[in-house]
Amino acid sequence: MTTDPDPSSALLTAARQFADASRTVAAANAAMTETAIAFKMADATAHNCHNNALEAHLLDRDHGNSQSMGFTAKTVPAPEVDPSAISVEAEWAKLYYGRAEVAAKNAEIAAERAQEELEAAQANLMAVAQALPPADGDYAAPLHQVADLFDTA
Secondary structure (H helix, E strand, C coil): CCCCCCHHHHHHHHHHHHHHHHHHHHHHHHHHHHHHHHHHHHHHHHHHHHHHHHHHHHHHHHCCCCCCCCCCCCCCCCCCCCHHHHHHHHHHHHHHHHHHHHHHHHHHHHHHHHHHHHHHHHHHHHHHHHHCCCCCCCCCHHHHHHHHHHCCC
């Protein structure tokens, strides 16, 4: 809670802290959303590269020593892809996936911390607002007004 002797100044300070924390949360949530999207895209790319590597491996195996021989054998053209190049591409995709995962986790942590700061700023704002004296200076008046609401006689 702010220890400013002027109640209105303390309230303004607390309100500014809350506003700053609100903006920080909004920015952190936007960053978390963007990194989550980048992470999903890296995941999809990695899956695609691994599927391409598997396909290249299977095609390479189909055109290796297991091919039937003789004049009745089907002539199947060799694949035009380099399995080792596709394997390297898959390794790069793994690296990008790992980096995107780290970025997404860091953004999530930052958003959680920003949310905690927002909650602390909100609690401070509420405490400062509740400590303000009543506008008419009569501290007991609000209690009587509440009691009057329930008085049915």
